[in-house]
Amino acid sequence: MNACDPALAAARRVTLLDTAVASTNLGDQIIMEAVRAGLRDVLAGTFVTSVASHDRLGPKGRALIRNADVAIAGGSNLISSRMWFRSVWKLGLRDAFLSMNTVLMGIGWYQFQNKPDPYSRWLLRRVLHPTALHSVRDSHAKAMLAGIGIVNVVNTGCPTLWDLANPARPPLPTCKAAEVVTTVNTYIKDPAADRRMLEILKARYGTVYAWIQTAEDGAYLRELAQGIEIIEPSLAAYDELLTSARDLDYVGNRLHGGIRAMQKGRRAIIVAIDNRAQEMGRDFALPIVARTNFERLEAMIAGPLEIAVRPPLGDIAAWKAALARTIHGPAAGD
Template sequence: MSYTLRATKREYNNWKKAFNKKKAAPEKPDFRRIGLMDPSIGTSNMGDFIIQDAVKSVLRETFPDSFVSTFPTQLSRKMDSVQLMQDQDVIFIGGTNLLASNMEARFQWKVTPIDSYFIPNKMVLFGTGWWQYQDKPNAYTQNLYSGLLSKSLLHSVRDSYSRDMLKSIGIENVVNTSCPTLWNINPAHCKSIQTSKASDVITTLTFYNKDFKQDAAMIKMLQQNYDHVYVWIQGFEDMEYLHQLAPDMKKIISVHPDLHFYDEILKRHNDIEYVGTRLHAGIRAIQHGKRTLIVAVDNRAQEIGKDTNLNVIKREDLDRALNFVTKPYVTDIQLPVDAIALWKNQFNKTSF
């Protein structure tokens, strides 16, 4: 049974037998059961925790009387998890770049046709994005998404590119809400962010998408223009990469690889701003009211920047960073507020 991919024939038959023997569902309780596919479970990327912080905040606001259960996206699941997922009224896919055009080869979101069989059309995208710029989804991926994703509820994606990719395969019930990490950054918040350069800067690197020449130039530019350069270690190998880029560590202070320590720097340091390659580290800085420039290393920041006026430059255009460093910059995030309201309000009108 090649279509089951990694699952063996025995596993599939056992799962099917358990599904067929499942007893009738008990009487529906007074509260809804909400499932959340959580990319931060088992992650080595602290940015996933920034996303989940926002996702869970919105779920608490939207479903205050519901019971939320979390399940991993990046780890394989067995039948006990699948049975629990069957009991959920709806299952949200909580952000990150989990979508791809070749899901048979891209296993960041570990779903297969088995999930389509046992949990058909129960999943709702929530601020989810496309992995990279790709060709139109292949037949396997089209069938997988058609079997997994709700056909009656609106899906939320984090950029126009992701929306258009889904629409290209006939999934029309989708809106671009941008990333939920931005949803609370309103005009009043933007106005509270200072426009002039800070004395210190906090930055990040992206070890899995290196450009030694450009990344070294960024670190050097920061060393030349700021009193101190804090480096938050967001990914597992970022520190090793930092030592390659700046072996003398001049002016550089490393920040421990935990969201708590990053938040502490942003909270207690009044004269610091962000310039770095990690998208959600930059958004977190804006959440804390810090002037921010994101140096994009892939499609995610570029696409969100196009849609929301998030301050993003391509890594190959690093010379533009000096404009941010030397001149005033006004933060002016523009959110798709109507699309956000449309997606959230649908849950006031449905019982799933």
């Protein structure tokens, strides 16, 4: 497009809060890929820039936010009851006066926590768009926001789920595969439970592969078990394994490791270790099992296992239409 084109001059400006930048978790790359795919139609004709959500805003980032019509926070567990302490979303006091007009897209709550403290309530109400429709990824996050008076919210699930109900997708396998890829999670360790999970996988599958989603996972895995084939710690290497001709299941502790496997057509069992998998599993029929329910895990592995993830397509469509109106004006979402 020519720089003198009136369409370019009139383009609305949107800044994405990129949760994959400055993140130590490769799962955030999976999330941001889905965020950009989910926004593709809505953001057609807009001028889009990005800043990091996981790092403090500098002068350039603040300028991008200030000049944007809307900021969109994409995925991840960005919101906390204590936004001043170990918060994933690195907001400072001065950011509250930036007129951020942030719209949430599939955001989760940091953990199961008590109600937000006064500073966090004030900060969230300052940085979130006051009238736009926000999207969260589970019922818990929606209830927590409602508790501080933010009720213009729909539960759409994480954007990584949105395409799993696409009728063009073939059904996921129901029967056990010959091999398995796993993940462990050093964020919430339980060595006894994780060791038992790996023992089950080694007994039930011919080959056990492991994908390392954070740098610390590899050393933890080696402490737990031997005889596991660790693949290169990159999303590209994980995708290569998932799209290979191998007869492969996924069974592991990482939520988005399991979601990625389903995106690539693999049978998956997500071993739930925190609020994210528990809440999304309950809301959208993810194939989850409690960390210490080994009898249930063995039964799910043996199969047959029917997987039919149910993202709320009506709420997703309503959120997209509302976002289009917020960005482009009332007629855009009609």
